[in-house]
Amino acid sequence: MSQTKKSETKTKNTGQFKKGNEVGKKTRFEKDNKAASKYKPEYCEMLIDYFNQPSTKVEYKETYYKGELNSRTPIVMPAEYPTFELFAAKLGVSVRTLKNWCEEDPRFADCYARAKEIQYGKLTSLAVMGIYNPVYAKFEAVNNHDKQDKSEVEQKVSGNIG
Secondary structure (H helix, E strand, O other), rough: OOOOOOOOOOOOOOOOOOOOOOOOOOOOOOOOHHOOOOOOHHHHHHHHHHHHOOOEEEEEEEEEOOOEEEEEEEEEEEEEOHHHHHHHHHOOOOHHHHHHHHHHOHHHHHHHHHHHHHHHHHHHHHHHHOOOOHHHHHHHHHOOOOOOOOOOOOOOOOOOOO
């Protein structure tokens, strides 16, 4: 029985990602390459409109008796919580792109800041109404709105001073 030795062949990597490649050297936010940005001025209005949607919606629980409507009870439900991730996905970009647009356009930066305030206002009002879980509301406020627990610490000094 003879053994055959498999010859190993190496293929040369000819893809675009190789040392010295010039593809992607300029970013789309450099002044001479601004045309490549997907930013449009109407995104400012769209951002505010997206975050200004009603916080709640009313759905009805209907009960029937012998095929006829017996009662219709309104139930207040939260609308979809507006996030920058969902807004970015709607535009087909990333949240990082939204933040880049804030650096690129002062008007968009102002709208972004207003949207963040609207978002926090909705979070607070829905948590106070008991619609949002308070633990989640606190988590959201601390992690996405730079809020923190305030606690007082009493300090006692012992020993001789002086």
